Amino acid sequence: MSAQRQARRQRIGFWLGVLGVALFAITLPATRLATGTDAEPQLSPGFVTAARAALAGLLSLAFLLLTRSPWPARAHWRWLLLAVGGNLIGFPLLVALALRSVTAVHGAVVLAVLPLATAAAAALLLGQRERLGFWLCALVGAALVVLYAWLRAQAAGGFGFAAADLLLLGAVLAAAIGYVAGAQLTPQLGAERVICWMCVLGLPLSLPLVAWWWPEAQTMAQVRAPAWAGLVYVGAVSMWSGFFAWFRGLDWGGALRVSQVLLLQPFLTMLFAVPLLGERLDALSLAFAAAVVLTVFVGRRLSRPTQAGAPLNGREPQTLSPPKGQQP
Template sequence: MSASSTAGVASVPAASRRAALGLAYGVAGVACFSGTMPATRLAVAGLDPLFIGLGRALVAAALAALLLAATRQRWPSARQWARLALVSAGVVVGFPLFSSLALASVSANHAALFTGLLPLCTALFGAWFAHERPRAPFWVCALAGSALVTGHAWLAAGGALAGADGYLIVAVVLCGLGYAEGGRLARELGSWQVICWALLLAAPFVAWPVWTARPTGPVDAASWAGFAYVSVVSMFLGFFVWYRGLALGGIARVSQVQLLQPFGGMLAAAALLGESLSWGLVGVTAAVAVCVAVGRRAA
């Protein structure tokens, strides 16, 4: 066997391990993000949605500044700063702000179902920005999984959409943009470095709105606990593993595990908020899990 053939055979297990590791990081990220909607719902009971949506970015930016300074990271190039602006617009400002506005008037379960559109949005932006070209069966599975999730949301709402659903759709599209571009940048800057630099970039722009929306009276402990979760876990630590997963396993392939995020969010909502679960939800979860498994192989 020639040296080139031997190298080709050896690269197959290495690629498989890389894909498996990327998937494991992606699942860890989804686990972190699953608590976002219930935690936000807790927070909006006592805090202004604007303060929650942008304030969590400010808290996370302070942590990011400490970490970047302690590790003496190299500053991004001008081209990378422009791309970091897309990440900031999507995951630091857009999704937190619009989802907080929506959760002031809809349940965490209802909002969590809309995150079922995130894998499709992320994969589409990944195909556009990263030039990933999954095969046709992958797109069929992605569309089927998204249809299952949104269809369940439609039926649960009695065949109607809530007024806040426009906020949720904008939030999901912006988040998909930030996920895909962040996954690309993670291959150059590193996974946790991407979210840290994106947070620092956004901090000067969110500081004043956060100050104007700050609480002026007493706030209950549950609201502060929800705010702490979305600030430290959803806005900071969760991205460490999520962007690592996208960089290792491919944006389109790893993004499909997000199809399970709505159901993780509903379990968290049931535990934290007492929101009910149904057998229909269990059935849809099982069907979506099949779509994730088949789609990952098809990619």
């Protein structure tokens, strides 16, 4: 690939990453719309998790059938299962449970550490080496998130950490692993097929759980239209179409480089939470979000960037001949 073409591909990857982050930024407000709060519950977190996965799975199945996509190769399954566990199950369920008791603004601050977690997951899972400065920034960012959660618990009259904060930290870990696994597969399968196969693999679990957790008639009558709209968004966009742009951006722009775009997400989430949920932006949340984003920015500058389009582990991927008709 020529240098000019490579630079153009990297720029496109960056803007695809921006688009993906903008779409993902609405995930927390949309999830809170769907689940409601402990005081005013709407759909249960379990049902929201299963239903969003089922909706994305059905859309993915239609896409794969229409494009006549072949089955993934045996070498792909390990990464696909990691992506399913992180993106399809772990992150959505933990976030849905957490947002019953904390605001989307609060969640945005905790999830602001996700870019560092993604880069750390790439380093640990794929054998990348990072500079000491990067790991120091990662520790500082994590410490800021822990301090914010602690102060919030104290302000609410609690001691230690709220259970929701532990759930959010678990969601960060799950998403980071899922992002890296998906990006590792994108050069072979293509961004669209990565997310589609991931969602289709979840159908045998998500469809029965939707039926099991389907709200009773009395509960269904109390569910407001915004809750259903939030559920459709997290299923059709957050779980499916948003990843088309995001995985492609990670692949073309380089996972470590493009993941820096996630710096925008906490602030976009906060802005979306104001009109969608009527939440208030407070100085403490904004200050900690800015501090965490600063550590992420410095950490990204100190990281060892991969070449755009290169495999995340710095080695050439195993050569896998794509089946006939498959375009990466």
